[in-house]
Amino acid sequence: MTRYLARKITIYLLTFFVAVTIDWAIPRLMPGNPIDGLISRINADPAASEELHGFFTKSFELDQPLWKQYVNFWWGLLHGDLGPSIAYVGSRVDELIWAALPYTLALLVPAIVLSYIAGNRVGAMAARRKVLDNTVLPVAYVLTATPYVFLALLLAYFVAFQWQLLPVSGAYDFSLQPAWTPEFAQSFLSHWILPFLSLFLVSFGGWAIGMRNLIIYELEADYANYLQSLGTPNRLVRKYAYSNAVLPQMTGLALALGVIVGGALVTEIVYGYPGVGSLLLTAIQNRDYFLLQGIFLFIIIGVLIANFVVDLLYVVVDPRTRTGLQGQQ
Amino acid sequence: MATRRNRRAAGAIALVVALATAASLLTAGGAGAGSQSPFALPRQETLYTSGKQWGPYTGFNPLRTGDYSTGTLGLLYETLFRYDPLKDEFVPWLATGGKWVGRNYVLTVRNGVKWNDGKPFTAADVKFTFETGKLTGSEYSTMWKTGLTGITTKGNVVTFKFGGRPNFQDWDTILYTMAMVPKHIWSQYSATEITTGNADENFVGTGPFTYAAGKGGSQTLQWNRRNGWWATKAYGLRMPMKYIVDIHNTSNTASLQNFLQDKIDLSNNFFPGIDKQIGGKIQTYYAKAPYMLSANTAWLVPNTTKAPLSDRAFRRALAMSINVDRIVTADYGNIVAKANPTGLLPTWNKWIDQAQAKKLGFKYNVAGAKAILAANGYKDTDGDGYVEGKSGGDINLRLIVPNGWSDWQTAIQIIADSAKDAGIKITPAYPDYNSLVDERNSGKFELVINNDKQLANSPYSYYDYLFHLPISETMTVVNFQRFTQAGAAPWALTLKFNKVKSTNVKLAKKYQSQIQKYILDYLPAIPLWYNGMWAQYNTSVWTNFPKARGKGLQTTPTTWNGYLNMTGIEALANLKRNT
Numbered sequence: 030m031t032r033y034l035a036r037k038i039t040i041y042l043l044t045f046f047v048a049v050t051i052d053w054a055i056p057r058l059m060p061g062n063p064i065d066g067l068i069s070r071i072n073a074d075p076a077a078s079e080e081l082h083g084f085f086t087k088s089f090e091l092d093q094p095l096w097k098q099y100v101n102f103w104w105g106l107l108h109g110d111l112g113p114s115i116a117y118v119g120s121r122v123d124e125l126i127w128a129a130l131p132y133t134l135a136l137l138v139p140a141i142v143l144s145y146i147a148g149n150r151v152g153a154m155a156a157r158r159k160v161l162d163n164t165v166l167p168v169a170y171v172l173t174a175t176p177y178v179f180l181a182l183l184l185a186y187f188v189a190f191q192w193q194l195l196p197v198s199g200a201y202d203f204s205l206q207p208a209w210t211p212e213f214a215q216s217f218l219s220h221w222i223l224p225f226l227s228l229f230l231v232s233f234g235g236w237a238i239g240m241r242n243l244i245i246y247e248l249e250a251d252y253a254n255y256l257q258s259l260g261t262p263n264r265l266v267r268k269y270a271y272s273n274a275v276l277p278q279m280t281g282l283a284l285a286l287g288v289i290v291g292g293a294l295v296t297e298i299v300y301g302y303p304g305v306g307s308l309l310l311t312a313i314q315n316r317d318y319f320l321l322q323g324i325f326l327f328i329i330i331g332v333l334i335a336n337f338v339v340d341l342l343y344v345v346v347d348p349r350t351r352t353g354l355q356g357q358q
Numbered sequence: 359m360a361t362r363r364n365r366r367a368a369g370a371i372a373l374v375v376a377l378a379t380a381a382s383l384l385t386a387g388g389a390g391a392g393s394q395s396p397f398a399l400p401r402q403e404t405l406y407t408s409g410k411q412w413g414p415y416t417g418f419n420p421l422r423t424g425d426y427s428t429g430t431l432g433l434l435y436e437t438l439f440r441y442d443p444l445k446d447e448f449v450p451w452l453a454t455g456g457k458w459v460g461r462n463y464v465l466t467v468r469n470g471v472k473w474n475d476g477k478p479f480t481a482a483d484v485k486f487t488f489e490t491g492k493l494t495g496s497e498y499s500t501m502w503k504t505g506l507t508g509i510t511t512k513g514n515v516v517t518f519k520f521g522g523r524p525n526f527q528d529w530d531t532i533l534y535t536m537a538m539v540p541k542h543i544w545s546q547y548s549a550t551e552i553t554t555g556n557a558d559e560n561f562v563g564t565g566p567f568t569y570a571a572g573k574g575g576s577q578t579l580q581w582n583r584r585n586g587w588w589a590t591k592a593y594g595l596r597m598p599m600k601y602i603v604d605i606h607n608t609s610n611t612a613s614l615q616n617f618l619q620d621k622i623d624l625s626n627n628f629f630p631g632i633d634k635q636i637g638g639k640i641q642t643y644y645a646k647a648p649y650m651l652s653a654n655t656a657w658l659v660p661n662t663t664k665a666p667l668s669d670r671a672f673r674r675a676l677a678m679s680i681n682v683d684r685i686v687t688a689d690y691g692n693i694v695a696k697a698n699p700t701g702l703l704p705t706w707n708k709w710i711d712q713a714q715a716k717k718l719g720f721k722y723n724v725a726g727a728k729a730i731l732a733a734n735g736y737k738d739t740d741g742d743g744y745v746e747g748k749s750g751g752d753i754n755l756r757l758i759v760p761n762g763w764s765d766w767q768t769a770i771q772i773i774a775d776s777a778k779d780a781g782i783k784i785t786p787a788y789p790d791y792n793s794l795v796d797e798r799n800s801g802k803f804e805l806v807i808n809n810d811k812q813l814a815n816s817p818y819s820y821y822d823y824l825f826h827l828p829i830s831e832t833m834t835v836v837n838f839q840r841f842t843q844a845g846a847a848p849w850a851l852t853l854k855f856n857k858v859k860s861t862n863v864k865l866a867k868k869y870q871s872q873i874q875k876y877i878l879d880y881l882p883a884i885p886l887w888y889n890g891m892w893a894q895y896n897t898s899v900w901t902n903f904p905k906a907r908g909k910g911l912q913t914t915p916t917t918w919n920g921y922l923n924m925t926g927i928e929a930l931a932n933l934k935r936n937t
Contacts, residue, residue: 059792060792060793060796061790061792061793061795061796062792062795062796063792065792065795065796065799065832065834066791066792066795068834068835069795069799069810069834069835070424070425071422071423071424071425071497073423073424073497073835074497074500074528074822074835075822075826075834075835075836076499076500076503076504077496077497077498077499077500078834078835079830079834080494080495080499081495081497082832082834084494084495084553084554085495085554088495088550088554114416116413117413117414117416117417117425118417118422118425118554118556119416119417119419119554119555119556119558120414120416120556120574124574125414125416125574125575128414128574128575128576129575132575189615190615193619197612197615197616198608198609198612198615198616199577199605199608199612200577201577203406203577203578203603203605203616203621204398204399204401204404204603205398205399206398206571206572206576206578206580207576212398298608300608301577301608301609301612303575303576303577303606307575307608308414308575311412311413311414313790314790314791314792315792316792
């Protein structure tokens with residue numbers, strides 16, 4: 030077990046190093062210069078603009094050679110400093126991200142967990158009930174094939190704009206400021222539903238189809254036929270089939286996390302949800318190297334941790350992994 | 359086991375369904391129900407605004423004029439004067455007056471003004487604020503490099519001493535744009551905090567509102583009315599709303615929906631097709647086209663260092679080939695107006711040499727454009743419908759606007775389309791904003807649309823924008839076209855004009871007429887249309903918004919940076935509750 034963990038952790042650390050390096054490099058490969066954009070927005074008189082250009086280039090340490098910027102970046106990172114934001118001069122990147130993160134997590138975590146649980150359950154039920162199979166399956170196919178952004182737009186248009194059942198944008202009503210009050214909670218909830226549903230429904234479709242196919246495959250496997258011929262109750266056979274089918278789904282979850290996170294970012298932009306996605310858009314538009322790095326860093330850490338948790342869960346869920354580990358010892 | 363799992367899963371599904379249903383019910387009775395909002399701020403006491411803030415509310419430093427949060431200047435901090443662009447007059451504000459005595463500017467500070475922490479506003483605050491311009495990174499550094507040598511105070515009189523002939527036009531602009539900050543607070547800040555920091559810990563200003571809530575990623579910014587604002591006594595101005603809530607913009611479409619649902623009272627967003635909604639509860643400054651005041655000129659900027667755009671005959675032919683009327687009607691639904699050939703805004707009409715503009719200005723005329731092209735050696739030799747360059751090579755000009763600026767994207771398609779009739783090939787392209795800035799500033803572009811220069815007290819900023827010299831490797835805010843073909847003359851005239859007092863109308867007109875001749879003759883940039891001061895009013899809660907008609911209502915109806923310190927503050931004070 031220790032060896033298994035040590036190996037996994039080494040791989041994750043290596044992945045982290047490479048991902049973070051790419052994260053540092055990518056914004057700098059984009060055409061355009063963040064300071065030019067900033068000066069253009071400030072639009073001061075020409076002499077002051079020239080002075081400001083030099084001032085900002087120096088204060089963001091963009092006048093230093095690339096290797097030094099890279100070293101500074103790691104130095105800052107290891108000291109918990111993600112640097113200053115260029116788009117929002119005067120703010121620190123970590124402040125901006127911490128302010129936005131709760132909104133993203135409030136969407137992402139329930140969407141991932143609930144769609145996984147509900148999708149797998151409904152998929153498993155569909156595999157053995159013809160009526161469900163004929164109704165849920167086509168819907169699931171449509172849902173999973175729908176891009177997040179498209180479903181978000183459809184929901185926003187019909188539910189919010191046409192029928193006016195739910196608010197179209199933001200995370201709470203304009204007359205409120207975030208506070209622990211029932212009023213705020215009510216408002217937050219009503220604004221949360223649509224972006225949540227956009228994420229939930231697409232993922233739900235994917236899990237349902239996957240599970241339905243896996244269960245059918247498992248129920249036709251030799252061990253299932255053998256059990257059935259022995260007269261084992263159907264419920265028990267299905268239980269074994271489900272246990273086996275869950276494993277590939279769990280691997281799928283690890284793989285799908287990145288896609289779901291990407292979907293959440295786009296969904297936030299559609300609904301003007303003040304999470305990390307909206308922040309990312311502004312960062313890209315302003316070539317805010319530091320903010321981009323910071324956001325990607327959070328995404329990298331989030332996805333890696335989630336993958337690690339899935340790896341650990343695998344050990345718990347799959348007896349074969351456990352046996353393998355014991356064998357190693 | 360399986361049953362228990364089933365139950366758990368069913369529970370999860372039920373939870374989701376329950377949440378969705380509950381929220382639908384809640385919102386049907388709450389947010390969707392309009393004025394009977396059960397939420398914190400009373401609707402009848404709150405003015406909701408939108409259209410200014412596109413990024414988080416992180417900047418509260420009024421000395422960083424480009425990116426302070428909505429209302430920082432105007433609601434919280436104030437200026438020495440305000441400028442009324444519609445009457446073309448300065449309104450004494452934190453100063454009761456100022457005059458030139460030789461090369462000194464003598465200013466009288468208003469008595470009885472207090473910062474919202476109770477301390478009096480004094481001449482020392484004025485001196486301190488102006489002296490922040492000496493700090494590296496200050497946006498106000500130029501005045502200290504171009505004449506201002508020192509500031510002295512005596513009682514409530516501040517004397518600004520100039521070494522040479524002052525830049526009067528610039529100075530006037532500073533008087534109504536530079537926010538006064540409290541010395542007793544700001545003197546504790548470091549130089550970097552003053553010039554580039556956010557100043558978001560002490561919200562001590564002299565204005566009619568105090569900071570209430572909203573920072574960083576918050577989706578709104580709330581200002582609360584302050585009791586004892588000095589202008590109530592001095593000018594009889596009183597804010598009718600207790601709260602102003604500015605809404606962070608996510609998209610114009612989302613703002614439009616909120617606006618139509620009575621959740622926004624004053625929207626300064628660009629709403630395509632709003633012309634069809636005007637009437638009833640939705641109103642604009644003018645009842646008829648162009649509906650909005652003009653805020654800036656959209657210029658077609660040619661790179662004059664690249665052939666054939668370096669040829670002024672070609673530029674004229676290009677200008678004449680563009681059907682601006684079609685942009686105004688088909689793209690904008692008449693909410694913008696066609697620009698004067700000088701490019702000067704309608705509020706500067708009195709400075710335009712109209713006879714000269716009529717005589718020398720270009721007009722849409724395809725046949726005329728073709729004739730100019732032919733006469734100057736641009737002919738279609740290969741019969742593809744487009745003219746070739748003088749040396750015979752194909753001409754294909756890349757015209758860029760930022761991606762996502764949908765009105766401009768449509769406009770450049772119309773430009774490309776109408777230039778085609780004259781035989782000029784233009785290919786529209788939509789790089790993202792920063793790539794466009796990079797191309798434009800470094801001089802790699804061919805054609806770009808730009809409207810950076812806003813309405814101001816003097817057309818000086820426009821002349822500076824068109825003729826500024828010298829040309830450096832990167833041009834960040836002016837002379838993107840890198841225009842030098844008329845030599846140093848137009849720039850020298852611009853500098854001379856800067857040194858003319860606005861009261862010397864005759865001399866100011868003389869220089870401007872000469873500068874305008876260069877604009878008309880050389881077309882360093884081609885003025886197309888006036889972008890509107892986008893302002894839509896939803897009058898279901900508040901009325902008496904700025905209007906072309908009605909006593910005292912001719913004010914600037916926007917919360918954009920730099921407009922509350924014009925007459926935007928009066929626009930807010932004029933509002934009345936709709937009963």
